[in-house]
Amino acid sequence: MDVTTRANRSAWETAAHKYVDEYDELLAQAATGSELVAIERDLLREVLSRSPAVVHPQSGHGLDDIALVQAGARSVVGVDYSSVTVRAAQRRADELGAPCRYVVAAVPGMPLAGASADLVYTGKGALIWMRDLAAWARDIARVLRPSGHLFVYEAHPAVPLWTWDEDEPRIRPDRGYFARSHVNDTFPGNGAVEWQWNLGQIVTTLVAAGLEILHLSEYPEPFWRAGGVSAAAWSGRLPNSFALLARRRP
Numbered sequence: 001m002d003v004t005t006r007a008n009r010s011a012w013e014t015a016a017h018k019y020v021d022e023y024d025e026l027l028a029q030a031a032t033g034s035e036l037v038a039i040e041r042d043l044l045r046e047v048l049s050r051s052p053a054v055v056h057p058q059s060g061h062g063l064d065d066i067a068l069v070q071a072g073a074r075s076v077v078g079v080d081y082s083s084v085t086v087r088a089a090q091r092r093a094d095e096l097g098a099p100c101r102y103v104v105a106a107v108p109g110m111p112l113a114g115a116s117a118d119l120v121y122t123g124k125g126a127l128i129w130m131r132d133l134a135a136w137a138r139d140i141a142r143v144l145r146p147s148g149h150l151f152v153y154e155a156h157p158a159v160p161l162w163t164w165d166e167d168e169p170r171i172r173p174d175r176g177y178f179a180r181s182h183v184n185d186t187f188p189g190n191g192a193v194e195w196q197w198n199l200g201q202i203v204t205t206l207v208a209a210g211l212e213i214l215h216l217s218e219y220p221e222p223f224w225r226a227g228g229v230s231a232a233a234w235s236g237r238l239p240n241s242f243a244l245l246a247r248r249r250p
């Protein structure tokens with residue numbers, strides 16, 4: 001593991017104690033299955049109707065997984081390099097009787113059999129932690145069975161540029177759309193380094209790894225809002241998230 005990824009992992013291990021401290025609230029939230037938003041439900045409807053075996057790289061608190069099961073997934077294997085996160089997610093899933101299994105491991109490099117997933121589901125703050133996007137895409141293509149689907153619902157690559165000013169949207173003077181990385185100053189903080197991948201790089205990298213793009217949309221709504229913040233950049237004029245559905249070529 002390279003130095004930056006090791007430092008980011010340590011930042012996540014520290015930040016993940018939030019998921020333990022808020023265990024009961026997150027358990028109640030998980031039980032509602034509300035973590036999948038309408039954008040995700042619409043695009044995943046057909047895939048979920050076939051009871052897919054799901055792999056979720058960077059599964060985090062696992063609330064997405066409970067919602068995926070409630071929406072039709074047969075099982076979910078979550079992979080995350082934070083052992084604190086994985087323990088809390090496994091405990092929650094077990095308590096709710098959900099068929100989810102969690103593995104502590106780095107992505108890319110998931111210790112899972114090839115062609116074992118009908119659906120790879122990821123996003124909501126995942127891609128920014130990938131230093132090597134080509135290796136990420138190859139790992140996903142490897143675990144997907146031929147014609148299996150990849151779904152990504154993620155922060156738009158322009159999001160690091162927006163200020164959280166409430167009067168009007170502004171561009172941060174210290175950020176650039178084509179920059180390689182920046183230091184995270186919100187969550188998990190602690191000096192974590194986020195990698196920047198623009199939409200062109202994401203699409204081209206997935207195609208090179210053997211996937212075909214079925215759908216790509218950009219949205220004004222952010223997938224995450226910091227509590228108490230109501231930024232003008234989120235009011236509808238700017239892109240804040242995107243969703244992508246792809247399929248491994250047969």
Ligand SMILES: C[S@@+](CC[C@H](N)C(=O)[O-])C[C@H]1O[C@@H](n2cnc3c(N)ncnc32)[C@H](O)[C@@H]1O
Nearest residue numbers: 012058059060061080081082106107124125129
């Ligand atoms: C913002 S969360 C997104 C996941 C989930 N949707 C959620 O909301 O909890 C990012 C997760 O990625 C994990 N992560 C970051 N880099 C990783 C890597 N290289 N390998 C495995 N997990 C990683 C972190 O531990 C964290 O749990």
